[in-house]
Amino acid sequence: MTALLRIEAATVRFGDRAALDGVDLDVTAHETVCVLGPSGSGKSTLLRAVAGLQPLDAGRVLLDGADQAGTPPHRRGVGLMFQDHQLFPQRDVGGNVAFGPRMHKMPRERRDPRVAELLDLVGLPGAAHRAVSTLSGGEQQRVALARALAPEPRLLMLDEPLGQLDRSLRERLVVELRQLFGRLGTTVLAVTHDQGEAFALADRVVVMRGGTIAQSGTPLAVWQHPASEFVARFLGFDTIADGVVSGGVAVTAWGKLPVPDGTPEGPARVLVRPPGVLLGPADEGLPCEVRARTFRGGRVALVLGVTGAERAPALEAESTLRDAPAEGDRVGVTFDPGEVVVLDR
Amino acid sequence: MDVDRPVVPAGPEGPEGPEGRDGSDGSAPAPASVRGRGGRGRATGVRLALMALPLAFFAVFFAYPVGAIVARGLHQGGRWRFGAVGDVLGDPSIRHVLWFTCWQAAASTALTLAVGLPGAYVFARLEFPGKRLLRAVVTVPFVLPTVVAGSAFLALLGRGGFTDSLLGFRLDTSVWAILVAHVFFNYAVVVRTVGGLWAQLDPRQEEAARMLGAGRLAAWRRVTLPALAPSVAAAALMVFLFTFTSFGVIQILGGPTRSTLEVEIYRQTAELLDLPTAAVLTLLQFVAVAVILGVHAWTVRRRESALRLVDAARTAHRPRGGERALLAGVLAVVALLILLPLGVLVARSFDGPNGYGLAFYRALASTDGSGDGGTFLVSPLETVWNSLRYAAVATVIALAVGALAAAALARRAGRVMRGFDALLMLPLGTSAVTVGFGFLITLDKPPLDLRDSWLLVPLAQALVGVPFVVRVMLPVLRAVDARLREAAAVLGASPLRAWREVELPMVARAVGIAAGFAFAVSLGEFGATVFIARPDSPTLPVAVARLLGRAGEMNYGQAMALSTILMVVCAASLLILETAWQRRPDGRRTTVPTGEF
Known part of the structure; x- marks a missing residue:
């Protein structure tokens, strides 16, 4: 299958700093790809480059196989939903949604039903005559989505689609969005700094770092096997230590950890995901002391220090509320081989 | 489009800025030296095109007349006489004028x-x-x-x-x-x-x-x-x-x-x-x-x-x-x-010779100059109509020139553009008398023979109106978020369409205010108009000055009456144009700032 969007060695420089540094990315039709990365990793620049709002210093953007160099934004047939929505303040909700169809010369008698249909779709039926300034953040987001969908773009791009919303609304909308895109068969390229959002929304996750792609894969693959320490830390995994792999185990400051078969021998960085840190009686396994515990509602996150080895990196563990030890308690730690990952250096 | 964004220095967070706060991720700065291919040349072209009319206007109707009159003063007997500068500055009465000008301005x-x-x-x-x-x-x-x-x-x-x-x-x-x-x-x-x-x-x-x-x-x-x-x-x-x-x-x-x-x-x-x-x-x-x-x-x-x-x-x-x-x-x-x-x-x-009444206003309608000062070619009241006509034309010219200039200035500035900005302000500070007299001696021969044209007056008035139009429009144009234009572009609007659909409605009110200022300033322009207005069609301020220049209570009273009319017309035009765009169709006030000086 040919890619709907193909980005080849895209490079954008601001001064001597490259916001995009030779990025290659394909997006297949009907696929939802989420670009994940911290501030300044170049993910929004990527969207702007595809939209034609940011000229490339090198590389190419192809849509349906056609090079887009020289094609102005309004002729690319892609949609972009801005992070802060950028609704037109002087138009009402209907006027905003109808803007794209109007630009594409859709006759009025088809336009009006289309606007109503889209407002239904995003859960704002009958809101066409409301002023945009009377909308809440979540409603603005829905109008922005309806507006972006209205001209039926071949590729819909979302810049931090749920960035400004509060948590509960975000969690609900992310599910709605996924269902909606699945139903419409929309091809989506979204960027976010929120891993939860990316994992919930995407068929494929692309992690960016400093203008380059650090890892690409299904949410599950990226979660299970972060390619590098950067990706691991960005996903929130901080239990990482130096180790030396030899004969099926890695020797670390936490002792010997089992590693998957076939791991290359030699020095490595070793990650243990929190579910892999198993707590037991103080006299079994690695002796540790509970340094901090954080209530997470139903579960408790623990930070453990290795007793007698102050320099060893802290371990992060999880526990049910009922079984959670108190701060200062001594526990013994064993490791689940399935949660140990040897990272590329 | 890429060049319309404000240049923000790359802070510690890098040019993308803190995400989630203002979405500046997208509006990453593009320092002038490294803007992407193609965009830069096109933008410069657009800017030059926008500047062309204002520049031509200023060259022909400001630089040329003012330069010509200065040259006529200093270039006499076939050679330049810059010695005059020393002579003039050595004159104690001129030095007195200079001193008074400075200290009264400071005070x-x-x-x-x-x-x-x-x-x-x-x-x-x-x-x-x-x-x-x-x-x-x-x-x-x-x-x-x-x-x-x-x-x-x-x-x-x-x-x-x-x-x-x-x-x-x-x-x-x-x-x-x-x-x-x-x-x-x-x-x-x-x-x-x-x-x-x-x-x-x-x-x-x-x-x-x-x-x-x-x-x-x-x-x-x-x-x-x-x-x-x-x-x-x-x-x-x-x-x-x-x-x-x-x-x-x-x-x-x-x-x-x-x-x-x-x-x-x-x-x-x-x-x-x-x-x-x-x-x-x-x-x-x-x-x-x-x-x-x-x-x-x-x-x-x-x-x-x-x-x-x-x-x-x-x-x-x-x-x-x-x-x-x-x-x-x-x-x-x-x-x-x-x-x-x-x-x-x-x-x-209203304080007429026979108690309060409309005596002075009635006298305005006649051309006999009330006996003690000779006659006017036209009645003072007719000058109101003259003034309105001239000012309307001057407003149109000032709006066209000023709006183009403001649009050029709003599209990012370098040193050249700042110079352009200052150039537009110069007529405010240049002697109107010089401009008026310059018009007389330069615009009287082909290809620009405007000697007998009524257009001369509005052109001079527009010169003073343009700076106000620019001052009012510029901050508003700059305040329009470039990403609104981008949003229109990705929805399929061409640059021209995006301007018409998105930007114009937002600056409509500023256009109204700018028009109000230009109109009022043109109505009141005196220094240049007094030179170039034809005797048979003087403007209102010229008529006021003529009335004040004559002795007698009747003339003085008429000057007051005419001034009152001028004041009301000025104030009304400003208020009407300023409030006409005050409210949006949906009844709420805009938050787009109006320009200041």
Whole structure:
């Protein structure tokens, strides 16, 4: 299958700093790809480059196989939903949604039903005559989505689609969005700094770092096997230590950890995901002391220090509320081989 | 499109900025040197195209006439006589003029700031009934013809005037009359320029300082004042510029001994026909004005530095405690300084020979000049129609030229563009007399033979209107988020369509205000018009000046009546055009800022 969007060695420089540094990315039709990365990793620049709002210093953007160099934004047939929505303040909700169809010369008698249909779709039926300034953040987001969908773009791009919303609304909308895109068969390229959002929304996750792609894969693959320490830390995994792999185990400051078969021998960085840190009686396994515990509602996150080895990196563990030890308690730690990952250096 | 975004220096967070706060991720800065391929050349082309008409306009109708008249003064007998510069500057009476010009401008500026700054606070931060109307009223003097203001103060402070008959003192022979009239004129400059920013300063900045242990005064001095300082400086420089080049007020209130450069240029040109001296003085004023404008451009640039601005509607509150006294004081000043002179002018216009009535207004309709001063070619009342026609055409020209210039300036500026910006302001400070006389000697031969064309007057008036159009439009154009245009583009709108659909509706109100200013300023233009208006179709201010120049109560009363008409027309045009766009179709007020000077 040919890619709907193909980005080849895209490079954008601001001064001597490259916001995009030779990025290659394909997006297949009907696929939802989420670009994940911290501030300044170049993910929004990527969207702007595809939209034609940011000229490339090198590389190419192809849509349906056609090079887009020289094609102005309004002729690319892609949609972009801005992070802060950028609704037109002087138009009402209907006027905003109808803007794209109007630009594409859709006759009025088809336009009006289309606007109503889209407002239904995003859960704002009958809101066409409301002023945009009377909308809440979540409603603005829905109008922005309806507006972006209205001209039926071949590729819909979302810049931090749920960035400004509060948590509960975000969690609900992310599910709605996924269902909606699945139903419409929309091809989506979204960027976010929120891993939860990316994992919930995407068929494929692309992690960016400093203008380059650090890892690409299904949410599950990226979660299970972060390619590098950067990706691991960005996903929130901080239990990482130096180790030396030899004969099926890695020797670390936490002792010997089992590693998957076939791991290359030699020095490595070793990650243990929190579910892999198993707590037991103080006299079994690695002796540790509970340094901090954080209530997470139903579960408790623990930070453990290795007793007698102050320099060893802290371990992060999880526990049910009922079984959670108190701060200062001594526990013994064993490791689940399935949660140990040897990272590329 | 990529070049329209403001250049933000890359901070520690990198050019993408903090995400989630303002979405600046997308509007990453593109320093001029490294903008992407293609975009840069195209944008420069657009900018040049936008600048072409304003530049041509200024070259033909400003640089050429002014240059020609200066050349005529200094190029005599086949060679240049720059020695005239030394001769003129050595003349003690000219040195006296220079000294008076400078010190009265400095004194007027200081006085205007002292009176205007409390007003700026009150209009910016306090909520009181009638505020919007009053804000419009204090703007009226600024667009009033100087001739009218001069007459108003003559009626207030002069012989047989309000204070003379009521309190037994006259000020028309003292310099105070000039200073007070200058404050009257420029009060609005301070209130609008400083107050406009003050209203949008985030009060939480001051609150943050308070929470960190600063007292009320210390917080104001250390947080608010530094933020305001550039706008105070800009306002002060504008007031200095206007008073430095003051003409009508000095003509009427200055008497024989007090003369500014501008008045002296008029005297040398029109009365003594001493073109070399006039040329030197014109150059001198040119240099002084260029310096003032240079400093002004610099402060404006500083004013645009990053300030936390919020919607003005959120910062105003009802007066509490000592603020009530402040409000009362400011209202008293407005009443005494602005309403009283205007009121006295109106009252005098009705105070006819046979008691209060419309005698002077009736006399305006006849051409016999009321016996003691010869006759007019046209009745004074007809000049109202002349003025309206001229001003309407001048407004159209000023809007076209000014809007194009503002659009070019809003699209990112370098040093060249700042020079362009200052160039547009120059006519404000250049002797109108020079411009008028320059028109006469340059635009009288093919291919530009406008000698007998009525177009000459609106062209000269538009020259003064353009700076106002640019000043009003520029901040608004700059405030339109470039990403709104981008949003329109990705929805399929071509650049032209995006401008029409998105940008134009947002700046419509500013266009209205700019038109109001241009119209009012054109109506009141006197210095240039007096030279080039044909005797059979004088404008209203010219007729007022002619009436004032004649003896007799009837002429004086007619001058007051005509001035009243001019004042009402000016104020009404400003108010109508300013309020016509005040409300959006949905009934809520726009938050797009209106421009200040």
